[in-house]
Amino acid sequence: SNTKGTDGKTIDDIKExxxxxxxxxxxxxxxxxxxxxxxxxxIPKPGSDKKRPLGIPCIWDRLVQQCILQVLEPICEPKFHNHSYGF
Incomplete structure (x- = not known):
């Protein structure tokens, strides 16, 4: 996402x-x-006048999250049931 977090940076800043x-x-x-x-x-809830909170991490935290995902996903994914969708 190109949305700025608390650091005011986007992925375009990292690309440089x-x-x-x-x-x-x-x-x-x-x-x-x-x-x-x-x-x-x-952000607005679809079909409602209400809004829901959304927390936007800074770009470096998003990058760290992706790094951790890349390591953990291949380890954890095979252990889950084929029809487990996290809900």
Whole structure:
């Protein structure tokens, strides 16, 4: 997503960095990782006048989340039932 988090950055800001810079930054973050606060926005619920809260993490936290997903998904996915959809 191109939505800015609390750091005001988007994926386009990360694209400007070299691969080596991104990798080194993630490595440094993972040594003592603490996610930053999320940016809270309220989006409308379909078919209702109500809104629901949505927390938007900063771009670096999203990147770390994806790195962790890439490691854990192939380990965990085969252990789940074929018809388990997380609901």
């Amino acid at each position: 960095l070299t691969d080596e810079t991104v990798i080194n930054t993630v490595r440094e973050m993972l040594a003592d990782y603490k996610p930053k606060s999320v940016r809270r926005v309220y």
